[in-house]
Every structure is written in C-alpha cells, then in structure tokens.
Amino acid sequence: MPDDWFDAATYRWQEWDLNDLVEVKRTSGTTVSLVVPARNEAATVGDVVARVREALVDTVDLLDEIVVIDSDSDDDTYEVAAGAGARVHRARDIRPDLGSYPGKGEAMWKAQFVTTGDLIVFMDADLTDWDTHFVPGLLGPLLTRDDVTLVKGFYERPFDDGTRSEAYEGGRVTELVARPLIARSYPRLAWLVQPLAGEWAIRREWFEALTVPTGYAVEIAALIDTANALGPEAIAQVDLGRRAHRHQSLRDLGAMATQVITAVQARTYGGEHPQVVALRQYVPGEGGIAAAEREVVTYERPPARGLR
Numbered sequence: 001m002p003d004d005w006f007d008a009a010t011y012r013w014q015e016w017d018l019n020d021l022v023e024v025k026r027t028s029g030t031t032v033s034l035v036v037p038a039r040n041e042a043a044t045v046g047d048v049v050a051r052v053r054e055a056l057v058d059t060v061d062l063l064d065e066i067v068v069i070d071s072d073s074d075d076d077t078y079e080v081a082a083g084a085g086a087r088v089h090r091a092r093d094i095r096p097d098l099g100s101y102p103g104k105g106e107a108m109w110k111a112q113f114v115t116t117g118d119l120i121v122f123m124d125a126d127l128t129d130w131d132t133h134f135v136p137g138l139l140g141p142l143l144t145r146d147d148v149t150l151v152k153g154f155y156e157r158p159f160d161d162g163t164r165s166e167a168y169e170g171g172r173v174t175e176l177v178a179r180p181l182i183a184r185s186y187p188r189l190a191w192l193v194q195p196l197a198g199e200w201a202i203r204r205e206w207f208e209a210l211t212v213p214t215g216y217a218v219e220i221a222a223l224i225d226t227a228n229a230l231g232p233e234a235i236a237q238v239d240l241g242r243r244a245h246r247h248q249s250l251r252d253l254g255a256m257a258t259q260v261i262t263a264v265q266a267r268t269y270g271g272e273h274p275q276v277v278a279l280r281q282y283v284p285g286e287g288g289i290a291a292a293e294r295e296v297v298t299y300e301r302p303p304a305r306g307l308r
C-alpha cells in the first residue's frame, strides 16, 4: 500500500517549469503566501528571504507575499528579515486577544491571521544548503492537481555539525521517533520520505480547519489529520534535492521528540491532551551528573477558521 502511494504521489521538482506554474497561477487567479517561522535566525533568515524575493517576486510573479513570523527572537531576526524584503510580524503581537505560546507551530498558526494567500508555503529560516526551487517545487502539485491539499518536501539530509560530516545521516528525530511512530500507528503514511520536513505547502482553507500543535509537532499532526480526514490521496511529496540546516543539540531534540510523541499519542489513543510535559534530562553538573527538568509545551491551537 505505501509503495502504491509513493508511485502515485511522488514528484521531482524538475517536473514543473517555473514559467508554466506562474501562468497557471495567473490564469486561475490563485494567490500564494510564503511563511517563514523564525526564532533567533539572524544569521540565515536574510539569505532565505532575499534569494526567494529576488527569484520569485522580483523576477517572476509566483509569490504574492513573503511573511516572516518572528517567534520570540532575542537576536536581530526581525531587522534582518525586514531588511531583506520580508513583511515581518512578531508572533506575540498577532491577535494578542488570543494569547501567546512559545514555538514554531504557534508562529505558523498565528501566520493565518496576517496572510491572505489561497496557498501557504512554509519554509524554515535556518537553511544553509538549499535553493529557491523549493518553493515552485512545493507549489507544483497544488497548482496542477485539484485533489491535492498538502504537499511535503523531501531531500537528501546530510549531518554536518562542524565535527562530523556525513551524507544522509541528518534527521535524528525523523529516524528515531517519527518513522517508528508512523510504522506502528500510521503505516499508510510510511511512503513519506521526510514526514517532519519544515518545507511544505497547504491550501489555506484546509490549514484553517486544522488543530495546530504550538511546538514542533505541527508537521506530523497536519499529516495525520489530513490523511484521517481526506485520505492519503490528498497528500503529495516532492523531491527537492538536498537540504542542510543548523543542527540542534541532542537534548533540545529530546524536547522536540516529546512534542512529536505527544501529538501522535493524542491522535492515536485520544484522552486528555496535556498542555505541558515535564521532561527530565541529565546533564553534566558540579561533581557529576545533574538532573534538569524542562517544561515542554504540548498545547494545541484550535482551528483558526472560527476565530477570524
């Protein structure tokens, strides 16, 4: 079964000509927003925004807006992104009546209130090896197939933290957490090569209908909820080539894994959904190993549709 979906719903970004996509967008009157959630990404967000703007706004008319959602940064992310040509909003300043949570999913959920595109493309701000074809690649299935609602990117993911460099060794949470959870509970999603990819696109009307985890579980939740409600045939994936990014520390990935597991368990077993999970980790301390407890926020936002 997964292999059937792989054959039916997997594309390569080269399958679409950029000018053809621009023409489909123009004749269909479709509008497109690029949303970049960013927390302390002053080092890379300028490159991401400037290159996309030049290639897909200034040169051709593929994107109607580039919106960076500054997610509680304490560096110059806001200024750098604005200087590169993005419209920038601080997540906590968007719809303050709805409160504020930390996290990437929160930034993406809040983006719905400050963007207008019929299609929303998400892209991470910490990319170091990437190209602007990511965006038209993700839009290809949405602009050319009415039956596709959500498109995931996938790519070769190297691991390179400055001390070790190996092809295909990136994606620790993907390989150790997401893929085993999918194998156990959602095997019909096993054809997805990078289920956690931060580069993906979705029809706005469907995103507005989704419950959105405020943290890093936003991707896995969107996949499961879309497959459950619309069937896996509403999902496509596109090979985008190669992508490298800034790696998080192992213990930070432990918090990410906690969010991913919590969101999947909620969907698999139901029951009461925790807003916070206490994650105890062990770190070097004075005189040996010391316990460190983290409050991992696992709260989920309700569909934005009713809150406009």
Ligand SMILES: O=c1ccn([C@@H]2O[C@H](COP(=O)(O)OP(=O)(O)O[C@H]3O[C@H](CO)[C@@H](O)[C@H](O)[C@H]3O)[C@@H](O)[C@H]2O)c(=O)[nH]1
Binding pocket: 036, 037, 038, 039, 040, 041, 069, 071, 102, 103, 104, 105, 107, 123, 124, 125, 126, 195, 196, 197, 198, 199, 216, 217, 218, 219, 220, 245, 246, 247, 248, 256
């Ligand atoms: O509180 C936060 C944390 C992160 N980000 C941004 O979200 C993007 C991805 O965050 P990152 O910390 O780089 O995540 P990764 O370790 O790369 O995690 C991968 O796996 C996650 C789990 O599915 C996905 O959400 C990510 O997009 C995907 O890149 C970056 O632009 C961050 O600046 C925020 O906006 N707010």
Ligand SMILES: O=C(O)[C@H](O)COP(=O)(O)O
Binding pocket: 157, 158, 159, 169, 170, 171, 172, 173, 174, 175, 196, 197, 246, 247, 248, 253
């Ligand atoms: O997608 C993932 O699994 C996480 O982003 C971790 O990726 P990394 O192991 O390449 O840092």
